[in-house]
Amino acid sequence: xxxxxxxxxxxxxxxxxxxxxxxxxxxxxxxxxxxxxxxxxxxxxxxxxxxxxxxxxxxxxxxxxxxxxxxxxxxxxxxxxxxxxxxxxxxxxxxxxxxxxxxxx
Amino acid sequence: xxxxxxxxxxxxxxxxxxxxxxxxxxxxxxxxxxxxxxxxxxxxxxxxxxxxxxxxxxxxxxxxxxxxxxxxxxxxxxxxxxxxxxxxxxxxxxxxxxxxxxxxxxxxxxxxxxxxxxxxxxxxxxxxxxxxxxxxxxxxxxxxxxxxxxxxxxxxxxxxxxxxxxxxxxxxxxxxxxxxxxxxxxxxxxxxxxxxxxxxxxxxxxxxxxxxxxxxxxxxxxxxxxxxxxxxxxxxxxxxxxxxxxxxxxxxxxxxxxxxxxxxxxxxxxxxxxxxxxxxxxxxxxxxxxxxxxxxxxxxxxxxxxxxxxxxxxxxxxxxxxxxxxxxxxxxxxxxxxxxxxxxxxxxxxxxxxxxxxxxxxxxxxxxxxxxxxxxxxxxxxxxxxxxxxxxxx
Amino acid sequence: xxxxxxxxxxxxxxxxxxxxxxxxxxxxxxxxxxxxxxxxxxxxxxxxxxxxxxxxxxxxxxxxxxxxxxxxxxxxxxxxxxxxxxxxxxxxxxxxxxxxxxxxxxxxxxxxxxxxxxxxxxxxxxxxxxxxxxxxxxxxxxxxxxxxxxxxxxx
Ligand code: SF4
Ligand code: SF4
Ligand code: SF4
Numbered sequence: 001x002x003x004x005x006x007x008x009x010x011x012x013x014x015x016x017x018x019x020x021x022x023x024x025x026x027x028x029x030x031x032x033x034x035x036x037x038x039x040x041x042x043x044x045x046x047x048x049x050x051x052x053x054x055x056x057x058x059x060x061x062x063x064x065x066x067x068x069x070x071x072x073x074x075x076x077x078x079x080x081x082x083x084x085x086x087x088x089x090x091x092x093x094x095x096x097x098x099x100x101x102x103x104x105x
Numbered sequence: 106x107x108x109x110x111x112x113x114x115x116x117x118x119x120x121x122x123x124x125x126x127x128x129x130x131x132x133x134x135x136x137x138x139x140x141x142x143x144x145x146x147x148x149x150x151x152x153x154x155x156x157x158x159x160x161x162x163x164x165x166x167x168x169x170x171x172x173x174x175x176x177x178x179x180x181x182x183x184x185x186x187x188x189x190x191x192x193x194x195x196x197x198x199x200x201x202x203x204x205x206x207x208x209x210x211x212x213x214x215x216x217x218x219x220x221x222x223x224x225x226x227x228x229x230x231x232x233x234x235x236x237x238x239x240x241x242x243x244x245x246x247x248x249x250x251x252x253x254x255x256x257x258x259x260x261x262x263x264x265x266x267x268x269x270x271x272x273x274x275x276x277x278x279x280x281x282x283x284x285x286x287x288x289x290x291x292x293x294x295x296x297x298x299x300x301x302x303x304x305x306x307x308x309x310x311x312x313x314x315x316x317x318x319x320x321x322x323x324x325x326x327x328x329x330x331x332x333x334x335x336x337x338x339x340x341x342x343x344x345x346x347x348x349x350x351x352x353x354x355x356x357x358x359x360x361x362x363x364x365x366x367x368x369x370x371x372x373x374x375x376x377x378x379x380x381x382x383x384x385x386x387x388x389x390x391x392x393x394x395x396x397x398x399x400x401x402x403x404x405x406x407x408x409x410x411x412x413x414x415x416x417x418x419x420x421x422x423x424x425x426x427x428x429x430x431x432x433x434x435x436x437x438x439x440x441x442x443x444x445x446x447x448x449x450x451x452x453x454x455x456x457x458x459x460x461x462x463x464x465x466x467x468x469x470x471x472x473x474x475x476x477x478x479x480x481x482x483x484x485x486x487x488x489x490x491x492x493x494x495x496x497x498x499x
Numbered sequence: 500x501x502x503x504x505x506x507x508x509x510x511x512x513x514x515x516x517x518x519x520x521x522x523x524x525x526x527x528x529x530x531x532x533x534x535x536x537x538x539x540x541x542x543x544x545x546x547x548x549x550x551x552x553x554x555x556x557x558x559x560x561x562x563x564x565x566x567x568x569x570x571x572x573x574x575x576x577x578x579x580x581x582x583x584x585x586x587x588x589x590x591x592x593x594x595x596x597x598x599x600x601x602x603x604x605x606x607x608x609x610x611x612x613x614x615x616x617x618x619x620x621x622x623x624x625x626x627x628x629x630x631x632x633x634x635x636x637x638x639x640x641x642x643x644x645x646x647x648x649x650x651x652x653x654x
Binding site: 114120121122126127128130131132133134135136225238240242243244246247248251252253254260261276277279280283384443 | 577578579580581582584585586591595598599601602603604612613615616617640641642644645
């Protein structure tokens with residue numbers, strides 16, 4: 001069946017934060033319940049964030065993203081999106097995707 | 106087993122017991138202490154440290170050099186790195202321009218208090234754009250909220266007041282929200298909270314009326330502090346107004362920057378150059394600021410990375426400028442630096458296992474405890490300080 | 500707390516179904532959640548698996564104790580902040596100059612201790628939820644923002 005949510009794109013509020021449990025070789029992000037509902041996305045779903053570059057994240061619906069839309073653990077993936085003048089808080093375009101990026105080997 | 110100082114973050118916990126099992130270090134510290142060790146190499150081929158040193162020296166001779174990193178190494182190593190920068194007319198920077206530097210600069214101008222004093226006397230702690238649960242994991246349990254000592258014997262429920270101001274509900278915010286003696290203010294713009302403080306200090310209500318309650322609590326004790334984190338650093342526009350609030354409210358300010366020895370670096374730069382700045386370009390004889398970084402990264406011919414992983418810690422906008430440069434990396438742990446195809450890597454001893462000093466987030470100097478018995482797997486390596494000393498003496 | 504995988508590795512792994520579960524893996528899960536008991540795995544009690552059984556019994560000692568207190572730790576969610584260690588009233592009483600003051604706990608066998616970056620249950624017998632005079636203490640759980648500590652069943 002064709003998924004309309006696949007075509008949806010939103011501007012989302014992103015915060016980059018230290019996140020010891022979710023940083024690592026695979027790109028992971030916490031998303032708010034609100035954003036999850038908007039996309040019809042569940043835990044372990046995937047979103048692509050674009051801000052100049054694009055990164056695909058596996059998502060976890062988390063209370064810790066309440067207040068913003070997305071929290072990305074600081075590190076390699078966050079830094080692909082973050083500008084050097086606003087490395088911690090910015091807006092990015094979000095859409096659904098099918099898998100998460102992994103660290104370059 | 107030996108007691109060491111963990112260098113996983115700027116809390117510099119001095120009670121960590123290192124052996125086959127590591128006791129008391131948080132997950133962040135444990136990861137650092139047991140991380141995969143770097144190896145000496147030249148052109149990707151393993152070698153011994155002296156060949157690597159020689160090759161490193163050959164690389165940097167006569168090239169326009171950038172020295173980057175330094176937040177994870179001792180003050181003694183930082184001092185030598187600055188000497189190297191001076192001798193080679195190089196530029197030298199850490200991460201402070203990107204995040205944290207402004208907070209440390211603020212703390213120079215504002216009244217501050219040591220973590221020990223806060224542990225013994227502190228009542229209201231306000232985490233502003235800071236989530237120590239992840240950035241400085243043991244801060245609350247070691248110093249600011251849970252300990253019972255000094256004037257604070259009755260425990261956190263009666264003796265401490267926890268405030269978190271952040272754009273999202275972080276882990277620390279969750280604790281504040283749950284607590285009977287705490288509150289979480291979800292802010293949109295940091296400056297609006299500053300404004301609410303200023304209004305409340307004049308008896309008026311601003312966007313966040315909770316501020317009046319905080320100021321009432323503040324009156325109950327002598328020692329109360331704002332812990333400013335990276336959120337505050339990137340969100341705040343008007344630092345003067347913030348300073349005004351701090352002075353008028355009698356709150357102490359403690360920068361909650363998590364980078365281990367960033368404070369040490371800025372102090373060392375100030376000592377050596379006489380300037381309070383985030384880095385220095387010895388060729389131009391000028392301080393380096395955020396806006397200078399793209400050019401500094403683009404113009405150098407060789408980069409010496411010391412105790413850092415630029416691909417993980419720098420916005421790609423900057424780190425991509427390192428592609429194609431000749432790279433010398435002096436690191437203790439394996440990192441993504443390998444993607445820059447470094448000409449030379451020198452494996453150094455983790456600072457947690459070396460001797461030397463670092464500056465904790467509150468400005469207190471902490472003496473590191475050298476690990477006496479290096480296990481086989483730790484290998485015999487030189488400390489960052491020794492590596493730099495060798496490079497300077499060649 | 501052992502993981503279901505650790506339990507599974509020591510089971511016969513034949514999926515024989517004698518315990519009433521379809522697979523040894525689901526039996527392992529139910530051992531952890533305490534819906535099943537080791538004794539229900541008959542083959543495990545044959546001489547062939549004696550070594551494994553002993554190991555399993557050792558591992559499950561902690562689960563047995565949790566049965567009394569209900570306290571279970573999920574290490575995967577723990578970042579070793581030590582909020583729980585420092586706030587636990589038993590630690591405060593018994594280790595007043597270390598744990599109570601925020602330093603690494605020094606008492607011989609504490610209830611909880613941070614080992615290799617995460618919290619480990621060392622001696623659950625001391626927990627106030629244990630024994631005859633048990634109380635409904637929830638201090639450690641309340642101070643863990645990532646919900647790494649939970650109580651399987653309230654008393
Ligand atoms: S809080 Fe920081 S210094 Fe202390 S153990 Fe954790 S990483 Fe190490
Ligand atoms: S339930 Fe209470 S006594 Fe038991 S470990 Fe937790 S805090 Fe300590
Ligand atoms: S169980 Fe929770 S409170 Fe205890 S150390 Fe782990 S994360 Fe911290």
